[in-house]
Amino acid sequence: MSTQPATATTSPDEPLGISLSIDEEAKHSVIGEVPAEAVMDTYHLNVFYGDFHAVHDVNLQFGKNEITAMIGPSGCGKSTVLRCLNRMNDLIPGARVEGAINYHGQNIYAKGIDPIAVRQHIGMVFQKPNPFPKSIYDNIAYGPRVIGMKVDSMDDLVEGALRDAALWDEVKDKLKQSAFGLSGGQQQRLCIARTIATKPDVILMDEPCSALDPIATSKVEDLMMQLRKDYTIIVVTHNMQQAARVSDRTAFFTAKPDETTGNRTGLLVEFDLTKRLFSNPEDKRTEDYISGRFG
Amino acid sequence: MSAASAVAAQVVTSTLASGRSKDRDLRSILFLGALWLSLFFGVIVLVALIVDTAIKGSGRFDKELVTNYASIIFPETTGFKAGIFGSIWLMVCTAILAIPLGVMAATYLEEFADTNRWWNRVIEINLQNLAAVPSIVYGLLAVAVVAIVGFDEKGVLIGGAVALALLILPVIIITTREAIRAVPQDIRQASYGLGATTWQTTWRQVLPSAVPGIATGTILGLSRAIGEAAPLIIVGLGVSVLSVPEPGIAGLSDSATSLPNQIYNLANQSRPELATAASAAIILLLVMILGMNAIAILIRNKFTRSW
Amino acid sequence: MSEATTPAGPSHGTGLRAAIDLSHKVRPGEAAIKAVLLTSAIVSVAITVGIIVTLIQPIIDFFGEVPVGDFFATEGTYAVLPLVMGTLLVTVIALLLAVPLGLGAAMYLSEYASARARRWLKPTVELLAGVPSVVYGFFALQFVTPTLLQDIIGLEVNFTNSLAAGLVLGVMVLPTIASLAEDALSAVPMSMRQGSLAMGANRMQTTLRVVFPAALSGIAAAVVLGMSRAVGETMIVALAAGAQKKFDADVLTGHQAMTGYIAQTFGGENPVGSTPYNMAFAVAGTLFVMTLILNILSMIVVRRFRQAY
Ligand SMILES: Nc1ncnc2c1ncn2[C@@H]1O[C@H](COP(=O)(O)OP(=O)(O)OP(=O)(O)O)[C@@H](O)[C@H]1O
Ligand SMILES: [Mg+2]
Numbered sequence: 001m002s003t004q005p006a007t008a009t010t011s012p013d014e015p016l017g018i019s020l021s022i023d024e025e026a027k028h029s030v031i032g033e034v035p036a037e038a039v040m041d042t043y044h045l046n047v048f049y050g051d052f053h054a055v056h057d058v059n060l061q062f063g064k065n066e067i068t069a070m071i072g073p074s075g076c077g078k079s080t081v082l083r084c085l086n087r088m089n090d091l092i093p094g095a096r097v098e099g100a101i102n103y104h105g106q107n108i109y110a111k112g113i114d115p116i117a118v119r120q121h122i123g124m125v126f127q128k129p130n131p132f133p134k135s136i137y138d139n140i141a142y143g144p145r146v147i148g149m150k151v152d153s154m155d156d157l158v159e160g161a162l163r164d165a166a167l168w169d170e171v172k173d174k175l176k177q178s179a180f181g182l183s184g185g186q187q188q189r190l191c192i193a194r195t196i197a198t199k200p201d202v203i204l205m206d207e208p209c210s211a212l213d214p215i216a217t218s219k220v221e222d223l224m225m226q227l228r229k230d231y232t233i234i235v236v237t238h239n240m241q242q243a244a245r246v247s248d249r250t251a252f253f254t255a256k257p258d259e260t261t262g263n264r265t266g267l268l269v270e271f272d273l274t275k276r277l278f279s280n281p282e283d284k285r286t287e288d289y290i291s292g293r294f295g
Numbered sequence: 296m297s298a299a300s301a302v303a304a305q306v307v308t309s310t311l312a313s314g315r316s317k318d319r320d321l322r323s324i325l326f327l328g329a330l331w332l333s334l335f336f337g338v339i340v341l342v343a344l345i346v347d348t349a350i351k352g353s354g355r356f357d358k359e360l361v362t363n364y365a366s367i368i369f370p371e372t373t374g375f376k377a378g379i380f381g382s383i384w385l386m387v388c389t390a391i392l393a394i395p396l397g398v399m400a401a402t403y404l405e406e407f408a409d410t411n412r413w414w415n416r417v418i419e420i421n422l423q424n425l426a427a428v429p430s431i432v433y434g435l436l437a438v439a440v441v442a443i444v445g446f447d448e449k450g451v452l453i454g455g456a457v458a459l460a461l462l463i464l465p466v467i468i469i470t471t472r473e474a475i476r477a478v479p480q481d482i483r484q485a486s487y488g489l490g491a492t493t494w495q496t497t498w499r500q501v502l503p504s505a506v507p508g509i510a511t512g513t514i515l516g517l518s519r520a521i522g523e524a525a526p527l528i529i530v531g532l533g534v535s536v537l538s539v540p541e542p543g544i545a546g547l548s549d550s551a552t553s554l555p556n557q558i559y560n561l562a563n564q565s566r567p568e569l570a571t572a573a574s575a576a577i578i579l580l581l582v583m584i585l586g587m588n589a590i591a592i593l594i595r596n597k598f599t600r601s602w
Numbered sequence: 603m604s605e606a607t608t609p610a611g612p613s614h615g616t617g618l619r620a621a622i623d624l625s626h627k628v629r630p631g632e633a634a635i636k637a638v639l640l641t642s643a644i645v646s647v648a649i650t651v652g653i654i655v656t657l658i659q660p661i662i663d664f665f666g667e668v669p670v671g672d673f674f675a676t677e678g679t680y681a682v683l684p685l686v687m688g689t690l691l692v693t694v695i696a697l698l699l700a701v702p703l704g705l706g707a708a709m710y711l712s713e714y715a716s717a718r719a720r721r722w723l724k725p726t727v728e729l730l731a732g733v734p735s736v737v738y739g740f741f742a743l744q745f746v747t748p749t750l751l752q753d754i755i756g757l758e759v760n761f762t763n764s765l766a767a768g769l770v771l772g773v774m775v776l777p778t779i780a781s782l783a784e785d786a787l788s789a790v791p792m793s794m795r796q797g798s799l800a801m802g803a804n805r806m807q808t809t810l811r812v813v814f815p816a817a818l819s820g821i822a823a824a825v826v827l828g829m830s831r832a833v834g835e836t837m838i839v840a841l842a843a844g845a846q847k848k849f850d851a852d853v854l855t856g857h858q859a860m861t862g863y864i865a866q867t868f869g870g871e872n873p874v875g876s877t878p879y880n881m882a883f884a885v886a887g888t889l890f891v892m893t894l895i896l897n898i899l900s901m902i903v904v905r906r907f908r909q910a911y
Contacts, residue, residue, distance in 0.1 A: 091487060093411050104622050114626045120490030121622060130481035133504060143489035146499070191485070198489055201622075323806045330714065333706025334723065337730045337780075340773050344733070347745050400646050403639035418643065420901065421650050427827065427897045429834025431861050432653060432886055434868070439656040461649060468646060494632050515732075522734025525836035525861065529868045555736040555837075562740045562841050570744065577737050588732045592725040 028057070030282040032272025035063025035249065039202055039232045040085065040122075044099035047080050047089065053258075054080050055266045057099070060251055062202070067224060067233045069243035069274065072253030073289070077266025078236040081253075082204050085234065086122035087115040103202075120147050123200035127207040129187035131179035131194075136162075136171050139179045139190055143198035157197060165193030166223050185216025192223060196231070203227065205235040209242065221246050240290055243274065250274040252286045345581065352574030360575055364537045365557060370568035375576045378557035380539040381452070381532070382521055382583075384546065385553055388456035389463065389520050394513055396460075397467030404468070405475040406497045425465035433462040434529025441530070449531030452540050452551040458526040463516035470512020474505040507598030511591045518587035522580065524555035532556055554580050657890065660875075660883035667877050673884060676849040680881055682888060684847040688764065688857035689889075692839055693832040695768025695853065696775055700832075701825055703772075704779030708821075711780070712787035713809045724784065731777040739841030742770040747842070762844030762856035771838050779828040786820020787813055823900040830896035834889065836861035860889050 038061040047055040055077035062068050070078045080089070087108060089095040100107040108118045131139050140158040144151055151157050158175070162168040167189045171182070179190055188208060195203055205224075209217040224233060224246050237243050243250050251271040255264040270277060270286045281287045318327075363374025408415050437458030444453075478501050486496040502509075527533060533556045540546035554576060561573035665673070668680045675681040707727060711720050746766040751757045759765060790813050798808040814821070844856020845866060858866070867882040 086488070088484065088488060091484070093409065103624070106622070106624055108624065112626055113624045116490055116492055117624045117627065119488060121624070123490075124484075124488035126481065126484060126488070128481065130479075130485045132482060132485065132500060142486070142499070143491075146486075146489065146491040146495045194485075194489065318805045320804075323804055326806045326810075327710075327714065330706045330710035333703040334710045334727065336703050337707065337727050337773065337776050341730055341733070344737070344741050344745070347749075348737075348741070351744065396642050396645060399639050399642035403636075403643040407636055407639060408643070418647055421647055423901060424894060424897050425646070425649060427830050427834070427893060428653065429836070429861060429889055429893055431834070431836045431864050432657075432890055435883065435886055436649070436653050436656050439652065464646065464649065492629060492632050494635050518732055522732070522736070524734070524736045525840075525865060528836075528865050531868075533869050555734050558740060559736050559837065559841065562736075562743055573740065574744075577740060580734060581737065584732055584734060585729060588725075588729055595725075596721060 029059065029268045030270040030272070030286075031059070032270070032276060032282070033249075034061045034271075035066060037064045038062055039064045040101065040103045040234075042081070042084070042099065042101050045081065045084065045101060046098040047077065047084060048096040048098075049092070050094040052263055053265045056256075058253075058266075058268045060268065060271055062232060062234055063249060064232055065228060065230075066248040067228050067235060067246050069247035069250045070234065070236045070253060071238070071240060071243050071250060071289075072266070072269075073255060074238075075264060075266070076253040076255040078253055079206050080266065082124075082206055082234065082236050085202070085204055086119045086124055088119070088124060090115050120198060121200055122202040122204060123195035123198060125188070125191050125195055125203060125205040125208050128211050129184055129191055131182070131187050131190055134179065135176045136179050136182070136190060137175040139194050140197045143194055147198055149198065161193040161197035162190075164196055164227070165189045166219065166226070167193055183216070185212045185219060188212060188216070188220060189223060192220070192227075196227065200231070202232045202234065205233065207236050207238060210238060217242070240278075244278050247274045250277045252277065252281075252283075252289060254285055254289070345578070348574045348577050348581075352571055352576070352578055355572050355575035356578075360572065360579070365535050365560075367566075367569075370566045370572070373569065373572050375554060375557050375572075375579070377536045377539060377552050378554035378576070379579070381455075381536070381551040382554040382580075384452055384540050384551060385455050385459060385527075386517055386521050388452065388547070389459040390513075390517055392456060392460035393464050393467055393516070397464050397513075397516075398471050398509060400464075401468045401471035401475060402497060402502070405472050406501060407493060422465050422468055426469055429525075430462055430523055431525040431529060434458050434526030436461055437526060437530050448548070450534060450536075450550050450552075451531075451548050453547040454530035455527045455532045455551060455553065456547075458530050459520040459523060462523065462526060463520050466516040466519065467513055470516070471505070471509050474508025474512065475501060477508060478504045507594050511595045514587050514591040514594070518584045518591070521553075521587075522555055522584050524553065524559050527553055527556050528559075533559065535560065653890065657883055657887045660880040661887050663875070664877065664880035664884045668881070673881075677847075680877070681847070681849075682860075682885055684849040685858055685860045685863050685885060686888070687849050687851070688839070688843060688847075688859035688862065689833055691764045691851060691853060691857055692768040692771050692843055692859060693829060695765060696772035696832045697825070697829060699769055699772030700776040700779050700828055704776045704824070704828065705783055705821065707776070707780040708783035708787055708824075709809055709814070711784045713805065713813060724781065727777050727780050729777075730773065731781075733774070735774060735835055735837035736841070738770045738774050739767075739838040742766045742838060742842035746770055757854065759854045760844070760856055762842055763854050764843050764857050765853040767839050767842035767856075767859075768853065770842065771832050771835060774835065774838065775828040775831050778831055779824050782824030782827060783817070783821045786817040786824060789820065790816045819903045819906050823903040826896050826900040826903065830893045830900070833896065834861065834893050836865050840865045860885050864889075 041061040042058050045055065045058040046053065058081055070081065072078055083089045084097055084101060089097065097109055101109055103118070103122065106113065132142060134142070137158055140161050141154050144154070144157060159168060162171060167186060170186060174181070179187065182190060188211070192203075192208075209220050212220065221242060224235070227233060235247065249272065252269045253266050254269050255266050257264050270281060270283045272282075277286065278290055281290060359372045359374050361374060361379055362376055363372055364376050366373045404415065404418060437454055440457050440461070441454045482500050482504065483496055486500045491499070524533070532552050534552065536550050536552040538550060540549040540551050558573050558576050558580065561569045564570065672678055672680050673682050676683045711724055715723055743762070743766075746769060747759060747761065747763060751759045751763075751766055757765070794812055794816055795808055798812040803811070839859035840862040843859055843862060845858050845862065846856055848855070848857050864882045864886055867878055872879045
C-alpha cells in the first residue's frame, strides 16, 4: 500500500524530509535532556488506523536501564506508541506505521525484520492482568518454551522469574494451581514474571497498575524500581504521582484536534528528565496538565 | 457476552418486579398466557411425538430389532441391524472427514487470514449460505465428488459419508469460528507479547480455550448428520441392504444404508408390524440424537466461561 | 496487518547493528501448517463452486431436450410449477404455525424468563430442531393425519396431504425462528426497556411497542431463515405430502414438493442422464436459487439490524 520504498539508508537530501535532525524537526515538541545511551528511539513516528492519523511525528529516546514514563490525556496515543515499540500493532487490522523505530540501531519496521524476534527482545505487560488459563508454573514456562530458550532447569528459571517479580514467597506452594486463583495484584506480578522469564531487554508496560488497589500498586512500583537495574522499562501511566515516583524521564503527549476533520491526533509535547518536567515544564500545556488544569 | 446478557436479564427482572401491579390486568395476563403456550407448544409436540411413537413401538423393543436385517417376509421380527451399523459407520467416517477439515478451515479464517481482504468476506458470506443449502442438494454434490474420487457404484458407504461431511462442514466451520472468536483477545496479546508465533499462540492458547465450544458445535453437527436421510437417498443409500460394512478401509466401498433411511422405507408400508418396528426404531434414533444434543448442551452450559 | 514505510533514521546506535539478530527466521513448520490450514479454507469455497458445477451440466442437458416453456409450466410431465406450488403450500402452512408460536416463545424467553430459566428453556426448544425430519414425516403420517386431523378434528383429508406436512414442518422450523428471534430481541438495549417502563408502560406494552419494533429486522431475518429451511426440507414432504404433481391449493390433498420430487427420482430406477434424472437437477437448481435468495435476503436484513445499535 505504501508507495515509499523501504530503505535502510538515509542520505541528507532525501525528499521525505526525514534527513533533518530530531531537534530541528521536532519544533512542536520540547525536547529536554535526552539519555546518553539509548536502547531504543522513535524517529518521526506516525501511526494510522485506517485513514485516521492517531499519532503525529513522535521523536523519543529511551535510555538504557532507565524507566521512561509516557503520560497524557486519554486518547492521545500513548498505548498506540507503546504497541509500536514491539510491533504489537501488527495485530490490529488496518494499523499502519510510518517513520522508524530503532532498537540498538536496527529499524524494527525495516523489511526483513521478524516481528516475533522483536517481541522476544521487547516484552510487554498489559493494563489488565491477563494470565493464561493455566497453572502458575506453566504461565512462566510458556514464554521460554515457545521461543525455544535453552534452559538447564525450567524449575530454576520459574523460581528465578517469580523471585525477581517478588512473587515467589506468595505462590511457591501453589505453582501447579490455576493462575486465575491469584489476586489481581498477584496476577499482574505474575504477568511481569512471565515477561522477564524470557529475558527480554526492554519491558513495555501499559498502565500496569490501573486495575490494582494502592497496596498492590506500590508493590508493582517497587518491583519496577528493582527491575530497572537489569531492564529498560517504558511505562504508560495515568497516575502522575506514579510517573514522578518511578520514572527517570517523562514524555508528555496530548491530542490535538484537526481543524478540518475534527479527528484528534496525538503528539508529543515535551520530553525531559522527570524531575525537570514536573518541577519546571517548558511548555504551557505540560504545566496545565501536571497541575491538574487539564481534563 | 453471556455474562453480559445474564446481567442484563437480571436488571430487567428487578426493574420489572417493581412494576408488577401494572402487569396484572386481564390483557397482560392473557398475553403472558399466550407466550407461555407458544413456548410450551413445542415441548408438548415433542412429548406427544415421543409418547405416541413409544406406544406404537412398544411391541418391538426386543433383541431382534438390532440383531436382524430388514425382512418383508417376517415383518414381526424385522430388524435394523444394517441401518444401525450403517449409521454408526457413517457417523465415524463423517466425523473423520469433516471435523479436522472444518476446524482447520475455521482456524485459518480466524487466526491467520487477514479479515480486511475482500475474499475473506466472500468466504464468510459463502459459509453462511452453505449452512442453509438444502441437505438434499449436498447429496447431488456428493455424487459428483465420489465419482471424481473414483467410486462409480451407487449406495456405498463412502458416498454417504462424503454427503454428510459436506453437509455438516459449514456448520462445524461456523461454530468453530464462533468458539475461537469467543477466546478473549487478552490471551492472544499475552502470547504474542512473549514472542510466540501465530501457530504457537493458536495451538497452545486459543484452541485449548475454544475446545468446549468446538465440541458443542461438532456434536450438534454430527447429531444432525446422523438423522439425515435425504442426501443419502441421492447417493443411493436409501435401498434395502442386508449386510454390514466390513470393518476397516475395505468397508468404505461396501453397500450401506442408515437408520433414518430404513425408517423412511417402512413408513409407507401398510403392514402394521412394519409400522410398529419403525416406531421402535425411531425411539432408538431419538435416544441417540437427543442424547448427543443433551451432551452438547451440558458441555456448553458447563464450560461457558465468564472471562 | 500493519504496513510500514521504513526510512530508517540516523541513529546513534548504528555501530551496534547485527549485535542482535532480528532478521526473519525461516519457520518451515509454521509455513507448512499455514499452507495446510489455507487449503482447508479453500475447500470450503470449492464446495459452492462444486454445487454449481454439479448442477449445471445435467441442467444444460435437460434444457436441450425439454423447452424452457415446458419446465416453467403448470402442467405436463416436465412442469416445475406444480412442484413449486407443493413447496409453497407446505411452507405457508408451516410459517402460519411457526411464526406466531416462534415469536411468542422468543418474547417469553427474552422478556419474561429469568436468566437461569432461559439457560435451560432455550436449549430445550432447540432440541425440537434436533429431531430428524424423517421422524417428523413419520409422525405426520402416523399421528397428525389419522389421529389429529381425521379423528379429533374430523377433517376429510387424504392419507397424504399438504396440511399435515405443513403443520409438522412448522413444528420443525419453530425452534429456528424462536432461537434467532430471541437473539434479536435480547440485543435490544436495556435502556430502551427502562425508558418505556419509566414512562409507566407495563411489560406487555413494552414488549410489543418498544422491544418488538426495535428488533423487527432481526425478527424478519429469523422468519426468512425459517422459510428457507422449510423450502429445503425433504423427508417430511416426501413422506406426508404425497407424490401427485398438482397445481392447486387444496391442502386437504397431497401435492408433491420440489424436494419430494428429487428424492423420488433418485430413490427410483432412473438411469443417469435420462430426462427425469436431469429434470431432478433442474428442480434442484431452482431450489438452490430459491434458498440462496432467501439467505441473501436475511443477510441483508440482518446487516441493517446490526447497524441499528
Ligand atoms: N485498534 C484501534 N483501531 C482504531 N483506532 C484506535 C485503535 N486503538 C486506538 N485507536 C485510536 O487511537 C487514538 C489513540 O488511542 P490510544 O489507545 O493509543 O490512546 P491512549 O493515550 O492510550 O489512551 P488511554 O489513556 O485512554 O489509554 C484514539 O483516538 C483511539 O480511538
Ligand atoms: Mg491506553
